[in-house]
Amino acid sequence: MALLPKPAGSIAGGRIIYRGRDLAHEPVKQVRELCATEIAMIFQDPLSSLNPVFSIGYQVAEPFRRRQGMGKKEAWARALDLLKHVGIPNAEKRIRDYPHQFSGGQRQRIMIAMAIALGPRLLIADEPTTALDVTVQKQIMNLLADLQAETGMAMILISHDLGVVADVAERTAIMYAGRIVETGTIREVYDHPAHPYTRGLLDSIPSTSDIGKRLTPIVGSPPNLLALPAGCSFHPRCPFATDICRTVEPPLRQPVGWLPGHEAACHRSEEVLAHG
Known part of the structure; x- marks a missing residue:
């Protein structure tokens, strides 16, 4: 909405499509x-x-x-x-x-x-x-x-x-460290999480069926946004992380064999889905 002054409120990248217009690249006055x-x-x-x-x-x-x-x-x-x-x-x-x-x-x-x-x-x-x-x-x-x-x-x-x-x-986008890591319909994302962070969020919710049991937290702390780790930003806290996660930033993609429109930014999204 261009409410913040530059450079503090500048857009670093990506697109913001509104009714066919890319607001990320339009003059502030027009936005x-x-x-x-x-x-x-x-x-x-x-x-x-x-x-x-x-x-x-x-x-x-x-x-x-x-x-x-x-x-x-x-x-x-x-x-x-x-x-x-x-x-x-x-x-x-x-x-x-x-x-x-x-x-x-x-x-x-x-x-x-x-x-x-x-x-x-x-x-x-x-x-x-x-x-x-x-x-x-x-x-x-x-x-x-x-x-x-x-x-x-x-x-x-x-x-x-x-x-x-x-x-x-109707649809949700899960964000971590300023980036969308999973998106899809509510039912797809909640019932079949394909990113370890999404799974961690859902697993940490208290349940009436687990009274007396300890909650399952996401280990570690969020990263410094001024010094993000290489590769996937979530890898220092991720139980599924491998070498590729520490070096290559995963693209947002549809997991193999999964429903169209359900995307996750995870190298191991198929394993995360199978784990659930």
């Missing part, structure tokens, strides 16, 4: 024109993302004023409608309140209202339920699902919670 109208984002921490010195009404109304040229009164009315739509109680009274006067779940609802204000085609939800209790997490995810069904927008969910991902996503 930013897509923000809010085509692509919107919900950030991980709404308290640090919302401006503490402006009321929530002012912030939700801002996209209408800046991008659609609405007058203050009309934009304020639209902001009030959005706050009601995302479930802010007593929205008429609370529209003039400031971010610190709301709970974590309510702040996330305000962020969602800002994100959907101009009807984006794609919503990027970055850990939208972080630091929320389980009940509020469910409410936020249900709200996003309802809005998605209502508007037809696509959603990219970024999350460490594999349960949330399984509940809402």
Whole structure:
């Protein structure tokens, strides 16, 4: 979305294809024109993302004023409608309140209202339920699902919670050290993991059938992204690693004899599949 200044926010490589356009190689100004109208984002921490010195009404109304040229009164009315739509109680009274006067779940609802204000085609939800209790997490995810069904927008969910991902996503991409290491439909990836990191994530989830047993952790620590190991970045922690894993970076490929669209970046993906 070109929100970060260069060089800190520069794209090192690859492609970002959006409706036939490669955003990774377009001028920053053109990419930013897509923000809010085509692509919107919900950030991980709404308290640090919302401006503490402006009321929530002012912030939700801002996209209408800046991008659609609405007058203050009309934009304020639209902001009030959005706050009601995302479930802010007593929205008429609370529209003039400031971010610190709301709970974590309510702040996330305000962020969602800002994100959907101009009807984006794609919503990027970055850990939208972080630091929320389980009940509020469910409410936020249900709200996003309802809005998605209502508007037809696509959603990219970024999350460490594999349960949330399984509940809402059709396809998933597992990432390690900044690179996709496995991708496919939810059922393919969860039922038949073809990368050792994916298998490690799934094996480390507590199970009600294994009460009293020790969890199975992924040994070691994630690598320093400024000094990645040679070959496969996961090889220092991988029980399947061989010499080729330590020297040659594996491409993302379809394991032999497996379903189309299910790909893994692993030299030994066939052995990983057979091991399960």
